[in-house]
Amino acid sequence: MTSEVIWYGHATIGIITAGYFILVDPFFTGNPLTNVNPDELSPDFILVTHGHGDHLGDTEAIAKRTSAMVISNGEIVQWLSKKSIKTHAQQVMGGFQHPFGYLKLTLALHGSVLPDGAFGGNPVGLLLTTQDKKKIYLAGDTGLFGDMKLIGEEGIDLAMLPIGGNYTMDPDDALRAVKLIAPKLVVPIHYDTFDVIKQDPNLWADRIKAETKTEVRVMKPGDSITL
Ligand code: NI
Numbered sequence: 485m486t487s488e489v490i491w492y493g494h495a496t497i498g499i500i501t502a503g504y505f506i507l508v509d510p511f512f513t514g515n516p517l518t519n520v521n522p523d524e525l526s527p528d529f530i531l532v533t534h535g536h537g538d539h540l541g542d543t544e545a546i547a548k549r550t551s552a553m554v555i556s557n558g559e560i561v562q563w564l565s566k567k568s569i570k571t572h573a574q575q576v577m578g579g580f581q582h583p584f585g586y587l588k589l590t591l592a593l594h595g596s597v598l599p600d601g602a603f604g605g606n607p608v609g610l611l612l613t614t615q616d617k618k619k620i621y622l623a624g625d626t627g628l629f630g631d632m633k634l635i636g637e638e639g640i641d642l643a644m645l646p647i648g649g650n651y652t653m654d655p656d657d658a659l660r661a662v663k664l665i666a667p668k669l670v671v672p673i674h675y676d677t678f679d680v681i682k683q684d685p686n687l688w689a690d691r692i693k694a695e696t697k698t699e700v701r702v703m704k705p706g707d708s709i710t711l
């Protein structure tokens with residue numbers, strides 16, 4: 485069994501695993517990095533890391549149209565369930581065995597206000613263990629924190645980390661994150677979407693190659709990785 489991980493640009497990711505299609509932070513409308521029309525996607529599950537518009541994105545419209553189950557923290561789930569959306573709530577550091585794999589919500593240092601100003605709870609990252617025991621760590625929007633070392637201890641096959649700075653880790657801190665996590669493969673995300681997060685991912689990749697044992701891949705929106 486293999487899993488496929490698609491990067492749509494920014495922090496919008498698709499995962500195909502165990503026969504399920506999972507969308508993570510489905511920000512298509514207004515995302516300058518992608519031309520994908522969210523009306524053409526039919527996920528089984530939608531995972532939302534926090535309440536900001538560039539992550540919550542098109543969640544409501546997609547979930548209403550497809551009846552996909554949205555998995556997020558308690559506060560975001562409560563906000564979405566008022567809109568008659570099927571949900572599952574977890575809390576930061578909590579894990580649950582879903583049909584597609586074991587999903588743990590991880591710590592993220594960030595904010596999480598929802599578009600209408602409602603409190604969006606603690607922002608999270610996502611640690612997915614697929615049915616064939618591959619570990620995918622999607623950091624979400626976060627600054628650097630020392631407990632990334634604990635996440636790394638699980639043995640990460642693929643990590644997708646923000647490098648854009650301003651709202652999240654910048655390239656320097658994302659390099660330090662790679663050293664803490666020591667994943668087999670790392671992909672930089674959450675850069676270039678807006679002027680304040682412009683970065684050169686290839687320069688960053690050169691530093692990863694020079695200073696760590698981790699393999700690095702700079703993706704173009706629409707590219708995918710098979711695990
Ligand atoms: Ni954010």
Ligand code: MN
Nearest residue numbers: 536538625651
């Ligand atoms: Mn963001």
